[in-house]
Amino acid sequence: MNNIKDWCISRQLWWGHQIPVWYCGQQYEASKKIMGFHKDVVPQVCAGKIKTYRLRDHGFKPGDKISFESSQTGKIFGIGTITSIKRVTVGAIQLDDPAHGTTYKKRSGLIAAFKRHHPDQSINDDTKVFIYTYIFNPSAKTEGCGEIIAAVGQPKKCPKCKQTNHIRRDPDTLDTWFSSGLWTFSTLGWPEKTQDLKTYHPTTVMETGWDILFFWVARMIMMSQYFMKEVPFKYIYLHGLVLDRHGKKMSKSKGTGVDPIPMMEKYGTDAIRLSLILGTSPGQDFRLYEEKIASFRNFVNKLWNVSRFIMSNCKKMPNGPWNSPPPFPNDYSLSDR
Numbered sequence: 001m002n003n004i005k006d007w008c009i010s011r012q013l014w015w016g017h018q019i020p021v022w023y024c025g026q027q028y029e030a031s032k033k034i035m036g037f038h039k040d041v042v043p044q045v046c047a048g049k050i051k052t053y054r055l056r057d058h059g060f061k062p063g064d065k066i067s068f069e070s071s072q073t074g075k076i077f078g079i080g081t082i083t084s085i086k087r088v089t090v091g092a093i094q095l096d097d098p099a100h101g102t103t104y105k106k107r108s109g110l111i112a113a114f115k116r117h118h119p120d121q122s123i124n125d126d127t128k129v130f131i132y133t134y135i136f137n138p139s140a141k142t143e144g145c146g147e148i149i150a151a152v153g154q155p156k157k158c159p160k161c162k163q164t165n166h167i168r169r170d171p172d173t174l175d176t177w178f179s180s181g182l183w184t185f186s187t188l189g190w191p192e193k194t195q196d197l198k199t200y201h202p203t204t205v206m207e208t209g210w211d212i213l214f215f216w217v218a219r220m221i222m223m224s225q226y227f228m229k230e231v232p233f234k235y236i237y238l239h240g241l242v243l244d245r246h247g248k249k250m251s252k253s254k255g256t257g258v259d260p261i262p263m264m265e266k267y268g269t270d271a272i273r274l275s276l277i278l279g280t281s282p283g284q285d286f287r288l289y290e291e292k293i294a295s296f297r298n299f300v301n302k303l304w305n306v307s308r309f310i311m312s313n314c315k316k317m318p319n320g321p322w323n324s325p326p327p328f329p330n331d332y333s334l335s336d337r
């Protein structure tokens, strides 16, 4: 397990385990979108500054609620609601705009201010910038202290400020692989020390598709090492994927999957079996499509005819089920043919 990188375990989905984290007030009521302000600018924002010039595209839209953070302390000092975003050149910025707070006598002063934040960028009159205009609401003290609380159940009060009114749970869910990474032991009764857990954990062979080696297998190892102090399996057997006729992953939404049931009814189960196993090698992807199944149906028919021909010409067969004449295909059910 090398090269493990940071993993964003938070997802905005309606399924999954909800993240067991609560916020005391502002942290949650604020927003995950953050804009930093230099500590010297924070008092200006509180005093009525409603514009900020940025080189960087923050990706905000009008109406977005943004947590305003003091860049030096990391503290959220309020919420800004973006009212407009303009894209202009440095040369087009109105130097003495009172809405911006600090005004500049000369454009060189404005450029010098940009350079303080982006020392490695060359900035001139033609450089494009964003002008964000916003409505600012300072964080009220009564809105909670911003404490982040990780707990198994809903906390009754904030452990830091003891307030009870502002505790909100994070609405996000855990990444699917965070939950499924618990699979090896959560399916065996963990956290109880069950007999199944004792008997089957760790196991010997884990079998899965190669495409989820890191998503699933690595996560199971991480989770098991953390909770069980052991690697949950000795060997991983990776199978290939069944792809569509173009070698693309079968997709439910694109309707490129092959449903085996109607294929079996049309071509027989042996044809399906053969098309799934012939010409494949361990771990390799392979394609499945109707013409391929049809060609195996033809092949199975040949085998059938060959065996009927041999049996009808063998007068002295040892005793066995073949002594009675083989039934015609029509005597079998469709899926047995």
Ligand SMILES: [Zn+2]
Residues within 6 Å of the ligand: 024, 144, 145, 146, 147, 158, 159, 160, 161, 162, 163
């Ligand atoms: Zn608190």
